[in-house]
Amino acid sequence: MTGTISFYLSLIPLLSSIFATTVTSNPIARRAEPAAKPGFNRIWYEDWGHKNGITHNWVFDLGTSYPGQVAQWGTGEIQTYTNKTENIKIVNKVLWITPKKLKDAKGKITWTSGRIESRRGSQWACPDGKKLLVEASIKLGSAGEAQQKGIWPAFWMLGDVFRGQGYKGWPEVGEIDIMESVNGMRQTWGLVHCGIYDGQIPIRGPCNEPDGKGGFIKGIGRGLWHTYGIEIDRTSKNWKTEKITWIINGVRRHSVTGAQINNATAWDFLAHKKMFVLLNVAVGGGFPNGVEPGNALTPFSTTIDGDSVGMQVDWVGVWQQA
Template sequence: MPPIAALLLPLWSLLPIISASVPMLAGFSVVWSDDFQGDHYAGVDTAKWNQFVGRSDNNAELEFYTPRTNNVHLSGDGQVYIVPTLSNGTWYSARLESVASQACDEGRAMVFQASLWVPDLTGSPPEFAGLWPAFWALGNDLRTDGVLWPECGEWDIFEATNKLGDMNQGTLHFQNADGSHNDSFHGRTVYTTGQYHTWALEVDRRSSDWTKQAVTWYLDDTAFYTVTGAQIGGFQEWTQLADRPYYIILNMAIGGDYPGDPTSQTLSGFDASMRVEYVAIYKSD
């Protein structure tokens, strides 16, 4: 498998879709990206992003998602800020879902990658209780063909809570042949919180044998967890995970079953934000 190490190309050789802030990967080409260029406090590019509005039905979360710029806006220097805010007893936040989706073609590999920052969660500080920033993806047939979760498939690439502290957990969600939910494949890695890191998930279908195909998670270009088709064990289950188009989600959830609920100490505003420098999808040449 080629390394995921980024290789910056001369500006003259970049395709129009690629900004200087989106790195190239050796052996891959960018097929979709956003580097969040624009004026400070401007909204995101709605040609690239759907903005979820309302309450999530998942995980007993508390937030109300809005497209308002006090919850999601450009930084003015090539980032997007997703900012949780508490107002009159209600938590507000933002959830971005890419309009585009991409599938890993047979015989190729595909990477979903982002550079992002979350607050310093080392030691599970109480001021971040209940916050749940995440970079993840869902199978596009959830929104196009009425396929329900978890059959649509889900890749959790990066998620942070103060309960996890300085660990990220990568997880797959899919449906077993008997219709039950499978979330038993997950791997963790320690990272330095409060700093920018590159997180990526690669789907590798270059082997003609589906049992040797793989999904691999990366932190700063280093693999930390891999799941193969053989480990999943069933072709239909592997198809859910590796042979369907997926779309990207960036969000800051608040409260619920996984992170626990916020408290009176939980910070509201910029210091509790998730900051994303770029998101890109790559396919092997």
């Protein structure tokens, strides 16, 4: 979710260059507690039941950029993030993030939405020789694709050094996109970003920036609960054979290894250093534009707002191998 507009505009060739798998397991038909994880200890958990609500474990990202940093969150998205309940709220212990479309007296349309990140102090690294799991139970909006052009929900992580540097240093700080989906499509992406990208030369560095490395998964049912997660596995104690694996409903989908990144420093940021979690629904920008024919600018006139194009989150958890 963090990066340059050209990153997302370049995703069309990515669709054919990274492998895809199809979800064949049954989706979660109702809200459910996390599955038992033998051999793991839960070290952080959010089920939206705290008396302090969202701010118990999270901070709001507001406006159109981090303070003093790249406009439109670096991706060309057009919404303004707020902490208003029309955009982000808790209902019956479920987080709802809802994009809203506004029209002024002159007919100009603007969008608002919600974005949060785990509080400082809530960031995690996988210890050497162990595994780390990060998962969330998420339901994506069930409206048709024509009504969701430009809608871009995401569950992802950024290297905590990004905050320490004043929200500077992408993609060197490392990014793991656990789940991204655009335009109401029945598929999600799972990618990593790392190394250096100066916005000038496409496809460079250990993570092939601005594309990133990873895969996409087809057949994701909308309007149903799915558990999305990643496992960082450092049990080999050799950075080249360590791996990050994307998991949906308990089924492993695709992985990226240290050897595939082939850069010890970049892999260190991705798999060894602390990361924090983000949840948001963006509107417009390079990614949803880039998967449309001719890189058409989204959202379209057919794009609607409201809960049927938003994202619901039942729980988020972090587990570490005992």
